[in-house]
Ligand SMILES: Cc1cc2nc3c(=O)[nH]c(=O)nc-3n(C[C@H](O)[C@H](O)[C@H](O)COP(=O)(O)OP(=O)(O)OC[C@H]3O[C@@H](n4cnc5c(N)ncnc54)[C@H](O)[C@@H]3O)c2cc1C
């Protein structure tokens with residue numbers, strides 16, 4: 001049996017590991033054009049600023065591929081011929097498979113701004129982007145970041161730390177509306193400004209200005225021109241599936257590969273996992289899950305199913321975490337879903353950036369949590385949501401979900417807030 | 422981002438560059454001159470410190486205080502790390518430095534309440550310990566044989582290794598800039614398991630030999646060649662001397678500190694310290710563990726990188742696997758630097774045992 005895996009990211013490598021665990025003799029090939037080793041895309045920012053080395057963001061030892069008997073190909077798949085079970089590679093080589101996993105991840109979204117082709121315009125998603133930004137940042141004095149999401153704020157943070165003046169353009173009137181509400185988003189904006197970041201809210205980039213093919217500035221809403229040496233576009237990512245066109249693989253609305261509960265595509269013997277797929281979310285909507293842990297879990301299930309198992313991939317209550325400059329963020333359940341009749345219980349600990357937001361329904365049942373500043377155990381929060389706990393009960397027990405380092409000042413709800421609003 | 426850790430890998434002195442090799446060479450030279458020659462005696466006398474050992478103690482204490490301030494600048498935004506650092510500074514400057522000094526002023530041999538056998542072999546060597554008052558003898562035996570196990574079962578190794586110990590104290594403070602240089606490979610882990618228990622066995626054999634020899638009425642003086650007594654006396658004295666030279670001087674001092682800029686700050690603690698070996702065994706059966714919050718790990722590697730004991734914390738975190746490792750000194754840095762708050766140091770009894778044959782890479786599958 002020859003298993004071929006497109007993609008050496010978390011989904012691809014996890015599937016390969018699982019396959020090897022089930023089948024010690026199968027031939028397993030991994031194709032990737034990006035880097036020789038599996039690395040943590042999520043940690044690119046730390047490798048950029050020297051908190052970690054490039055080697056540190058490779059989770060496995062260098063002999064992993066040999067010891068697991070994986071064949072590695074540093075090449076790009078340009079075409080899939082599903083009838084002949086064959087892949088064509090950029091180098092001109094072809095490779096046959098018995099079972100295929102597509103775990104090709106995502107590509108940064110770009111938009112056709114005038115000037116987007118100038119040198120100095122880029123993204124921060126791939127290994128190559130890391131090298132590019134490192135090189136650029138050595139001489140650059142100013143940078144403009146476009147797009148107020150997670151990657152944007154990470155890039156803002158590392159460029160500031162590298163001593164570069166950063167202007168951060170955010171289209172909405174606060175930071176990260178998908179996850180935060182206005183109060184929370186503005187608190188983070190405040191913090192970014194405190195760190196010296198020039199945040200422009202309700203602002204879009206109109207065009208990129210250049211000279212001799214190089215970026216010199218951008219023009220923003222209202223016509224103002226900002227001088228810059230780098231423009232980093234971080235308006236989101238989209239499934240990297242262009243090489244599959246004409247292959248007969250079914251796509252969803254958002255460009256991701258449609259898979260069933262077993263992560264099989266519409267074509268027999270072809271599976272898909274990770275950022276490039278569209279799966280059914282906890283709320284019944286089909287769309288990509290562009291997260292590290294979902295990539296790992298999908299890779300795990302896909303690997304086992306390729307080996308002949310029948311495991312279902314199902315997510316229940318949503319949860320995630322992030323770090324926004326110095327502020328840690330934990331979320332669980334349905335936050336920012338505008339549920340019918342929902343209320344939000346909100347508190348901020350004094351002037352700190354520690355906040356708690358609890359979304360609850362008219363009958364007081366708690367539906368979601370958005371927590372900033374402290375560490376929270378999402379496992380407990382999720383359990384409460386699934387147990388349909390009422391707000392009063394949750395407020396009384398909230399401390400049990402605290403996950404701060406030992407000896408941190410204990411979490412307390414001020415007396416005047418402890419009643420339900 | 423952890424402000425203080427920025428550029429750890431861009432800085433020659435912190436990433437095994439030329440400067441690091443130079444600092445390492447200086448440390449080696451310093452330790453060899455200090456331990457095996459008397460070049461520092463005149464300086465010690467000039468400073469009114471009496472012997473070069475007092476000079477060494479003074480420098481050591483200063484290094485912990487200055488390094489402690491540096492550590493707090495990096496990680497002082499956490500109460501755990503504040504308290505831990507104050508504790509280390511207290512135990513070094515008061516218990517390990519001042520109290521023995523004061524005792525000597527009163528003509529008693531200095532005694533350090535915060536060092537136990539077998540880190541301090543002297544406290545079980547009859548010819549040394551019986552020079553102390555009875556209460557101190559009782560303390561030395563009870564603390565090592567009963568206190569250490571109980572404390573470790575309740576709180577893990579950390580109560581000692583990263584709250585009290587002088588070697589650990591230096592590592593956590595002056596060694597802080599180098600903590601990320603510990604070797605994370607499986608090879609190093611395998612070596613650690615052999616080396617640390619070998620030293621423990623050596624320490625036990627040495628102690629037993631000396632005790633037996635003493636109880637038979639012959640007295641071996643550390644390191645001295647003596648042909649007048651029985652073979653046992655000869656062997657015992659030779660073994661005691663060898664242990665003193667190899668383990669106490671070379672491994673804990675010269676190599677242990679000399680290698681800071683090249684192999685991280687815990688070379689001695691991780692590979693050789695016999696007390697750490699004992700603590701590690703009790704830790705495995707005790708309450709302390711590092712809890713991993715499911716699914717939140719992004720495999721960034723900050724935890725593994727900054728673990729001074731070379732534990733591949735990320736491998737456990739990525740596999741949603743809470744863990745107990747004999748080597749872990751409970752410094753808490755992995756939890757502190759984790760950008761997703763995945764890890765938490767906890768003392769609880771309800772630990773689920775790990776699957777058999779756990780190795781840092783295979784736990785993934
Ligand atoms: C800067 C940044 C920060 C992030 N932070 C977080 C975070 O904090 N938390 C979180 O949950 N998620 C985060 N993410 C998202 C997370 O990294 C992704 O969800 C995850 O990496 C997806 O893994 P994957 O295996 O599906 O794909 P990828 O990691 O994208 O891997 C795709 C692989 O496919 C290969 N490939 C693609 N096309 C081809 C082809 N045609 N031929 C050959 N090989 C091909 C590539 O070479 C690559 O090896 C972040 C992403 C970025 C960019």
Ligand code: SF4
Nearest residue numbers: 728749750752753755
């Ligand atoms: S595992 Fe964590 S607490 Fe234990 S020694 Fe390593 S960094 Fe310190």
Ligand code: SF4
Nearest residue numbers: 718721722724738759
């Ligand atoms: S546990 Fe935390 S620090 Fe360690 S790899 Fe995971 S996210 Fe990074």
